[in-house]
Amino acid sequence: MGLEVKKMAEALKAGATMLNEACPVCSSPLFKMPSDEIYCLKCNRKVILVKTEEEALKVSKPATLNLLEETILGKLQQLQQKIRFEENPEILQTYLNLTLNYLEALEKIRKITKK
């Protein structure tokens, strides 16, 4: 058992938790100490995890688009009901135009999220 493993075991015993993030220097797992500080036990140093704005966007973007996709699908369903019972050709045309717009939006969302 290496020194590193021993240190990890000790840290866990002291109440530290192992994180999914790896040390940027040696790529061994990082530990969050009870003091909320993050350490690499192998390098024996404190690590500050910085989430860049771009990374934060990467996480939130698909969620937003998925919600939008769901919303649009809901709207399409409502439109389908309206089209079914509408007899006025002018109103029908409006509904159909809207349907086409929603479908185009769906296509774009799916292209971005690559579904």
Ligand SMILES: [Zn+2]
């Ligand atoms: Zn390290």
